[in-house]
Amino acid sequence: MKDLKFIHKFPVILLLLMVFCFSIGSESIGKSSDYASARKRMVLYQILHRKITDQNVLNAMGSVFRHDFVQEAYKKKAYEDRPLPIGYGQTISQPYIVALMTQLLNIDKESRVLEIGTGSGYQAAVLARIAKEVYTIEIIKPLHDRSNKILNRTGYQNIRTLNADGYFGWKAQAPFDAIIVTCASDFIPPPLIDQLKKGGLMCIPVGPPFKIQHLILVKKGKTGDITTQVIASVRFVPLTREGE
Numbered sequence: 001m002k003d004l005k006f007i008h009k010f011p012v013i014l015l016l017l018m019v020f021c022f023s024i025g026s027e028s029i030g031k032s033s034d035y036a037s038a039r040k041r042m043v044l045y046q047i048l049h050r051k052i053t054d055q056n057v058l059n060a061m062g063s064v065f066r067h068d069f070v071q072e073a074y075k076k077k078a079y080e081d082r083p084l085p086i087g088y089g090q091t092i093s094q095p096y097i098v099a100l101m102t103q104l105l106n107i108d109k110e111s112r113v114l115e116i117g118t119g120s121g122y123q124a125a126v127l128a129r130i131a132k133e134v135y136t137i138e139i140i141k142p143l144h145d146r147s148n149k150i151l152n153r154t155g156y157q158n159i160r161t162l163n164a165d166g167y168f169g170w171k172a173q174a175p176f177d178a179i180i181v182t183c184a185s186d187f188i189p190p191p192l193i194d195q196l197k198k199g200g201l202m203c204i205p206v207g208p209p210f211k212i213q214h215l216i217l218v219k220k221g222k223t224g225d226i227t228t229q230v231i232a233s234v235r236f237v238p239l240t241r242e243g244e
């Protein structure tokens, strides 16, 4: 009799189990579709509306999961129009700035790109969607470790990372078609100029720490001549040197 009672309850238990599983499943789908629509809005209102028109950049910004690169507490704000803290006093740049700098580099699937300031790894991931190879250097070891983990988990095969002072660039891998510096320096580090290919482009914020800086586009001509162009006023965390 006892056994029979259990058999009677079995369909109810099964039903409850199915409802439970379905609710878990639909919750996670709901979340990722929230991120997907937030990302679509980000591309449309923050990027396309501000005249970023390079289709490669729009595709990359639309496909990299920015919420994977921010800390748990900020995930819901991942697609907002602003930078966010990533720990150790550093920030992941505002989406528009990431898109603007990426567009300025004029890269394609043949390009080898050097980034100074891996931070969260987000900018490297955006570059990796467009370029052939991305080399990225981070001076803060725990940030280097964390971004490595995220980039491995999310499956980027064409990114190489280094924990070092990016002031010196990455000589063994030079020259680069493009260099992007995502921390502000008082001057353009000469080793980075040296490691830029002839005909290459570098994008770097130049100016004093925590004051208004200028985003500079540096062009190395076919003969090695250097020209610079001021693009915008920006505010980046400073490029620090080892031992600072």
Ligand code: SAH
Residues within 6 Å of the ligand: 086, 090, 091, 092, 093, 116, 117, 118, 119, 120, 121, 122, 123, 124, 137, 138, 139, 140, 143, 164, 165, 166, 167, 182, 183, 237, 238, 239, 240, 241, 242
């Ligand atoms: N590109 C990053 C933004 C990082 S903020 C992203 O997408 O999240 C700038 C980063 O530059 C910080 O992580 C900081 O630690 C790093 N940095 C500062 N000085 C550096 C240096 N000399 N060499 C390498 N990285 C440096």
